[in-house]
Amino acid sequence: MSRLRFEIENQSPDSQARAGTFHTLHGPVQTPVFMPVGTHATVRTQSPDSLRACGSTVLLSNTYHLFLRPGVEVFRRLGGIHRFMNWDRPVLTDSGGFQIFSLPHSRKMNEQGAHFQSYIDGKMHMFSPEVSIEMQVAIGSDIMMVLDQCVPSTVGHAEAETAMELTHRWAIRSLAARQDSPQALFGIVQGACFPDLRKRSAEFLTQLPLDGFAIGGLAVGETKSQREDTTEFAAALLPKHLPRYLMGVGTPLDILEAVHRGVDMFDCIIPSQLAHRGAAFTSEGRLQLRRVLYKFSDVPLDDKCDCPTCTSYSRAYLHHLYKAGETLGVKLLTRHNMTFYHRLMAEIRGHILAGDFASYYRTKRLELALTDNSHETVAQ
């Protein structure tokens, strides 16, 4: 019996898109859903009130970073992440696998786990499936992820296979380590861009009593069409009655394409990362607020958006904040970009429920191509 009781409310005809709801220890989540990334138990520049107001229903936080700072004891003594950061809605924690295997710090790994050096104080740590679950239990996330060995999606077959097999053995150990915790646990299908490995991974993991499945190892070097093909192939191998999560993806267009292929959950740093660089998603495409052409622009960032940034400030003011290096600019643009993502998800869900997602998808993907292929050049 799944700990999330996922219910599908509608399955789109002529598409794999579905709308549903799952139930966590901190309330329900409607899907398809976008999860803002709160790396250090905060979504940079955004208060929990701001996140709630712009429509965030579930946040992602990073076990690896929280393990190094503030550390497991802080969560044990202070009672978990919800109270710690004043966020009363669901939280998903990743396992730390992606950070351990992608950050440029010395590490050594074996069957037991990964040994790595802290980027904070240089101390050596060991991260195993058991340590990851112990940390995620202390954090008190609603959804935990199994520790996986994350390799670039462009590696050869042998390397991808070895990492996938280790990920499978670690999934069994993660489940055992969870014991009777009421927290949900997701498995991660690996196998780079090799269909035979993705198939084996899905077949193996779906035999285990996990509460949902992630498609891992994408958005790390493959082409857009490889990502879409692998997503489509892997999603079709997963059980219909459990949530499917595409880790680390992506742009608004990537998300639309993945929903069409049957994915329910997403996380990505793009809306905050682009805000830090002065870029905003708008109904006219992606805008770069640092550009001098906005110096005298007395119009809202996006006149089709009702977020406080768009209803209160001009493009000229936002441009000025970026030129002056004021953090309010980042805060206002992050708020707007998050609103853009959540509005997109609500619109997608609305069309799936209404039964006309397939025609919406065909039109919307052309519109979103504007935000995907835009002038990202930063005129400093």
Ligand SMILES: [Zn+2]
């Ligand atoms: Zn706005």
